[in-house]
Amino acid sequence: MTAKTILLLSDGRPGHYRQSEAIVLALSRRMETKIARIELIKPRIVPRRLARYAARWLPPRLVLAWLYGLTTTPKADLIVSAGGNTLAANIALSQLTGTPNVFTGTPRHVGGGKFSLVLTPYKSQASLPNSAYALKPCALDPDAFAAPKRWPAAPFRIAVFIGGPIPSADFQDADWLALGELMRTMARTYDVRFIVITSRRTPDAFYLALDPIVGRKDIVDRFIDHRQAGTGSIAEGYAADAIFATSDSMSMITEGVAARRPVIVLTPAVTKPFRDNEAVDSLAADKRLAVLPVREATPEQVAAKLATLEPMKENHLDRLADIVAAALTRR
Template identity: 35%
Template sequence: MRALEALILSDGRPGHYSLSEGIVTAIAQVREVNLRRMQVERPWWLPARALSYLVNYGVSPEQILRRVYGVDVHALGSPDLIVSAGGDTLAANISAARVTGAANVFYGSLRRYRPSDFSLVLTSYAEQAKGPNRLMTLKPSSNNPDEAEAAGSRPVRAPGDFPRVAGLIIGGDAGTVRYTDEDWRELLVFISECAELWGTRWIVSNAPRTPDLVSGMLAGMTGPQRAVQQFIDIRQVGPGTLGPLLTDSEVIVCTADSSTMLSECVWMRRPVVSVTPRGWALPANEASYREWLSANGWAKQLPIAQLNPDSFLDVLDAIEPLDVNPLDKLAEELKERLSLLIE
């Protein structure tokens, strides 16, 4: 069987193109893939609603690609499969598939676009997964937990034991999730308490939206014989640098603002505790997704105001990480739904 020619259309946002890469990595589990990437950008002057109208009501795909995205159709090549994530890639995904005749996969909400314009739509929200060409899944990642374990880097915590190495991924204010100074203070006190009581050493990563003051305090807590063993400062090293945290931590704490990072930790088969600030709420779809993770036992939630070593240990003992490789599971589900994977 020849290699599958795959094209990822990216809006340049790491949280989106990482989802696309996860899908393609899963496909590569069952068929060899030649992957190309192309960046597309919806111009600021064209509202998303207007663009969906143009696509849905017959403007030629060549015009959409050239005039909206500045893409020459010849640059698309001859892909067998087009993959994208993020609302600004929807019109480009549909148009590229129409021009090339390729199968197309999208991860996310279709907004005002028709499901029939896609070969398969992946989502992590149950309400959006209703339909013959829909698939509900854990948010995809290109990380392979089996490879991490084969390298001998998956420390395992026994029930009731305190973690020797723990990971902490912190974000910041996002949407309806808002942190107070008290939330940040209590979170940093918690990791210090675990270090003092148990000798736990933390691998910590911040995010672009993390307050500079908090990042500075974490930098000051980092070093030999300190609570933080390693601080991955995203302001200096950029995205895609969480490797040591995901592979070397026995357990991971993740602030509630980042659904993608929460999912990434679950994907790596780590016990994950999502910590919530005093002021927070989630849209119904996202709240349902978090409940699904919790109902499966893969991740649990704990308010920062109630966070201490004892409550943390109790919650950890209620978590049962994934017992399968989610990459293999997604590969099988894609194989069942995309005929081009079995040609």
């Protein structure tokens, strides 16, 4: 069978191009694939909204040359991209070559009609033209991990994925102290041990707040410190029986759900409305996760949530491949 060439358009942002890579990975479970990649360079002087209007009204060759400096149109069997800065190029290349195209994100000011498929984590947008609801694509393969124990099996391991403060989830010292106390009391109340995993955004305040417990093996089984090489792999977290994730990172939350683990999303006291709240609320409604304010959460509340959550049974990569394949068949 001849390999299908998938043209991946990247804006250089890991949070975007990794979603496209996940689509390629999902499709590779169904067919032989090879990737052609274009790193897009969009002039900063062009506002994103103007670029999107250009994709609607200007000739595609002009869009590619003017916005991205592209003068060639590579051939492919499928175009994939994520992120607003790739949107105009995705549309223009599809129009020029007749190639089906997939976009992950929100096609503001353009609409789904310019794509073969728009993947959205927001159920409110799944009914729009050529759109389908799915987890934000991620490359994590849950089949790589043994099935988790079900609460209240003992011993029980919980991975704690730590992000950092952002405007919509402003974690402060008191939130980190509350998290440390929650872990301490859970370890004392139940046969629970934690794997703590930090990230590039994790602030010094977290390390100071958790310092009294990270060295205690009766509480923290593993401490995977982003600041230090050789402390462990993030994959160890996805092999745990359940996951805590701070609410600032939709990527961590999505990967926890994709790993087929029950996920507890911990929120700070200071929050603001954010678009991804809709995606979190949908997953909560499906019992994939529960949301708890970290300063108010108790071991008993966490235990009750862990007992009622219903992790995914299917492999999200297979479902993603099915959604994309179905859209291409309809084209």
